[in-house]
Amino acid sequence: MNALKTPLCFGKVAVAMGGFAAEREISLLSGKAVLAGLQSEGVDAVAFDTRDGSLESLKDMDVDRVFNIIHGRGGEDGQLQGALGLLGIPYTGSGVLGSALGMDKWRTKLCWTGCGVSTPKWMMLSAASDVAACAQALGFPVIVKPVLEGSSIGMAKANDAKQLAIAYNNAARFGCEVMAEQWVEGPEYTVAILSGKALPMIKLETPHDFYDYEAKYKSNSTQYHCPCGLEQEKEVELQKLAIKAFEVVGGCGWGRVDLMLDDNGNAWFLEINTVPGMTDHSLVPMAAKQAGISFSELTLQILETSFIEAGAV
Numbered sequence: 180m181n182a183l184k185t186p187l188c189f190g191k192v193a194v195a196m197g198g199f200a201a202e203r204e205i206s207l208l209s210g211k212a213v214l215a216g217l218q219s220e221g222v223d224a225v226a227f228d229t230r231d232g233s234l235e236s237l238k239d240m241d242v243d244r245v246f247n248i249i250h251g252r253g254g255e256d257g258q259l260q261g262a263l264g265l266l267g268i269p270y271t272g273s274g275v276l277g278s279a280l281g282m283d284k285w286r287t288k289l290c291w292t293g294c295g296v297s298t299p300k301w302m303m304l305s306a307a308s309d310v311a312a313c314a315q316a317l318g319f320p321v322i323v324k325p326v327l328e329g330s331s332i333g334m335a336k337a338n339d340a341k342q343l344a345i346a347y348n349n350a351a352r353f354g355c356e357v358m359a360e361q362w363v364e365g366p367e368y369t370v371a372i373l374s375g376k377a378l379p380m381i382k383l384e385t386p387h388d389f390y391d392y393e394a395k396y397k398s399n400s401t402q403y404h405c406p407c408g409l410e411q412e413k414e415v416e417l418q419k420l421a422i423k424a425f426e427v428v429g430g431c432g433w434g435r436v437d438l439m440l441d442d443n444g445n446a447w448f449l450e451i452n453t454v455p456g457m458t459d460h461s462l463v464p465m466a467a468k469q470a471g472i473s474f475s476e477l478t479l480q481i482l483e484t485s486f487i488e489a490g491a492v
Contacts, residue, residue: 186221189482190243195259195270197228200251201332201353209248209457216478217246229253234262244485245270246478248457252327255454256282269485273453277429281453284326285358287428291448294427296420298448299361304347310340313359320362323347327355336362363439363447368407370421370436371455371466373480377418378466382407403462405469417446424448432484435463 194217196210197203210226217224227237229249237245245263247254247270257279263270273281280286291298302313304323313321323346325333333353335346343359350357371378382404407414421436428451435455438448455463457478467477 184479184483184486186223189222189485191241192217192222192224192244192246192482193227193237193240193242194224194246194248195227195229195254196248197230198249198251198254199230200249200253200255201328202250203230205456205458206248206250206254209250209461212457212459212474213246213248213478216475217482219475220479222479222482229259234259234266237268238266242268244268244482246482246485247271247454250454250456252282255452256327271481271485272432273430273434277431278453280428281430281434281451282327284324284450285356286326287450290428291424294423296424296427296448297446299363301358301360304350304357304359306351310343313343314340317359317361319343321359322362323350323357323359325350325353325355325357328353363441365439365441367437367439367449368417369462369466370418370438371434371463372422372425372430372436373433373463373467373477374484375422375431377422378463378472379405379469380407380409380414380417381405381462381466382409403465405465413444420446420448425451433463433481 194210194214196206198206214224214226225240245268247259249255249259253259255278257275260270260275260278264275280290285303288298288301300317302316304313320336320338321343322334322336323343333350335349337343337346347357367383369381369383384402384404417438421438425434425436430451430453435452436448437450438446440446455461457464464474464477472480
């Protein structure tokens with residue numbers, strides 16, 4: 180990355196946070212942390228909750244660019260990116276295409292399958308789904324996911340047909356398509372990406388069945404290992420694959436890629452996040468710290484991604 184721009188180069192920055200999605204509360208926590216980080220670096224930054232004001236008001240506020248930290252639908256799925264593009268306001272992170280695809284777990288997997296990125300087998304579910312057909316296609320256990328939610332919201336592990344039906348009904352409450360995914364036994368890792376480069380990998384360990392919402396944001400039993408414990412050659416290999424997985428779906432600027440290693444050491448990519456968390460439990464700041472980047476400097480480097488031409492990807 181080039182040398183950081185001076186605070187004055189950014190002009191007035193609106194930190195977009197909150198929104199309407201299920202991840203609103205996490206977004207507010209991320210937004211407050213980002214706002215404090217930018218202000219500590221001398222950036223003229225202000226908070227902007229899209230639930231409380233129209234995007235057109237950003238023009239009245241004389242905002243020069245937006246640091247988008249709205250997680251989930253309405254902020255991470257291309258809607259905000261498209262609106263800001265029409266308003267001519269630069270923003271951080273991926274453009275419309277990368278945001279829309281990255282938010283959709285199903286279509287991300289379709290892109291990966293077409294480009295040779297390994298991802299667990301899956302099956303789309305509906306109210307009329309034949310549970311037996313899913314069991315035959317994937318076996319048990321499976322993990323059930325609403326395809327348009329983040330932070331593991333609505334996800335559940337199913338060990339048998341009865342649990343699968345319950346998990347589907349729970350996931351369907353979030354008003355989007357639902358999929359069942361083959362369970363991968365092995366450690367989970369995440370790769371943070373910043374301006375086309377991978378930060379040190381993090382290995383996640385939790386006593387829960389998987390890295391769920393509780394493990395991510397509330398539990399003190401979750402362990403984060405950074406360095407991740409892999410041989411350097413293996414970590415570099417996985418970082419390169421993660422960058423490919425991110426860019427295949429149009430991701431740019433910054434983000435995070437989640438993957439698992441099976442018992443044979445094979446990588447299975449799960450999903451990408453184009454607006455990852457920036458709370459005290461979040462993974463991107465953790466990886467940045469290992470790379471020698473402080474939280475406030477990280478906010479500046481992410482803000483620099485707003486100089487990518489809006490809507491280019």
